[in-house]
Amino acid sequence: MNDTFQTAMPPPHIRERVAFNTSGMPVFAASAVLMLGGLALTLIGIIDLANREGGLALVIIGGLALVAGVLVASGLIMVAPREARVIQYLGRYTGTVRIDGLRWINPFTLRRKISTRIRNHETAVTKVNDADGSPIEIAAVVVWRVTDTARAVFEVDDFLEFVNIQTETAVRHIATTYPYDAHGDETLSLRQNTSEITDKLSAEVGARVEAAGVEVIESRITHLAYAQEIAGAMLRRQQAGAVVAARQRIVEGAVGMVQAALDALAEHEVVDLDEERKAAMVSNLLVVLCADRDTQPVVNTGSLYN
Numbered sequence: 001m002n003d004t005f006q007t008a009m010p011p012p013h014i015r016e017r018v019a020f021n022t023s024g025m026p027v028f029a030a031s032a033v034l035m036l037g038g039l040a041l042t043l044i045g046i047i048d049l050a051n052r053e054g055g056l057a058l059v060i061i062g063g064l065a066l067v068a069g070v071l072v073a074s075g076l077i078m079v080a081p082r083e084a085r086v087i088q089y090l091g092r093y094t095g096t097v098r099i100d101g102l103r104w105i106n107p108f109t110l111r112r113k114i115s116t117r118i119r120n121h122e123t124a125v126t127k128v129n130d131a132d133g134s135p136i137e138i139a140a141v142v143v144w145r146v147t148d149t150a151r152a153v154f155e156v157d158d159f160l161e162f163v164n165i166q167t168e169t170a171v172r173h174i175a176t177t178y179p180y181d182a183h184g185d186e187t188l189s190l191r192q193n194t195s196e197i198t199d200k201l202s203a204e205v206g207a208r209v210e211a212a213g214v215e216v217i218e219s220r221i222t223h224l225a226y227a228q229e230i231a232g233a234m235l236r237r238q239q240a241g242a243v244v245a246a247r248q249r250i251v252e253g254a255v256g257m258v259q260a261a262l263d264a265l266a267e268h269e270v271v272d273l274d275e276e277r278k279a280a281m282v283s284n285l286l287v288v289l290c291a292d293r294d295t296q297p298v299v300n301t302g303s304l305y306n
Contacts, residue, residue, distance in 0.1 A: 009211040016150040016213070019087040019095025024076045024102030031073035038065030075107030084149045086112040096149045114149045118217065123168050125223050130190065131179040135227035138175045138190070140198075141220050142167050142205055148213025159212045166208040174201050180226065190224055197221065258282050
């Protein structure tokens with residue numbers, strides 16, 4: 001079975017890069033000085049407008065300083081830990097700011113907040129047919145995070161919806177690729193080979209969402225069961241298989257014990273048994289050892305042959 005997932009996602013046209021930014025504290029101080037100074041000059045100019053010829057000039061200078069302070073302050077952004085800002089200038093992507101704290105960027109740009117924190121997505125319980133055609137119910141949880149903010153914003157319309165849909169698709173594909181129970185030692189199954197299946201699920205989801213700049217950290221199957229309409233029949237089949245396996249183990253152990261008993265009798269020369277009596281002894285011991293209930297022995301008070 002070729003279980004290697006081949007993705008047909010197109011290569012990304014844009015990748016994340018660092019946008020121009022600088023520490024925001026000096027800029028904040030400068031903008032505060034400009035706004036306070038401009039406000040003060042404007043008020044002084046208004047008060048002295050009737051008494052001095054320079055009052056109008058003070059109002060103009062104060063107004064310009066106030067506007068400049070507001071314009072400079074509009075370039076300040078607050079970046080929280082594990083967050084990023086995607087910067088656009090006149091519709092063109094100029095870079096991403098990941099440094100947390102108060103930062104200053106070009107005030108004439110458009111900023112979009114993107115969380116780079118680790119997130120969980122749990123799929124709904126889905127009914128699908130496994131590789132054997134049996135209806136099963138399956139659900140999984142995927143742990144992921146955004147690693148390339150540019151691709152997350154510009155390569156797909158909504159990266160959250162994209163991750164959700166691609167995860168659901170990958171879970172369905174994995175469920176239909178492998179059987180619920182293995183029928184041979186070389187066949188992977190959803191129930192017996194959980195670690196291998198979850199590794200393949202992580203790889204497939206990662207390949208599907210890589211175009212959106214998303215990294216899959218881990219995935220786990222949270223719900224796996226036969227569908228309700230066949231659950232009873234499958235449970236009886238599993239129970240029958242368990243009984244057969246247990247009986248086989250009991251028979252193997254009983255044969256070993258009988259062989260050990262015969263070897264011990266022969267080694268210590270306790271009794272000399274011919275082939276017919278050995279067969280009878282083996283039959284009796286196997287009945288005692290393999291029976292699923294207590295046996296009722298018959299005591300022979302005569303000789304061994306009577």
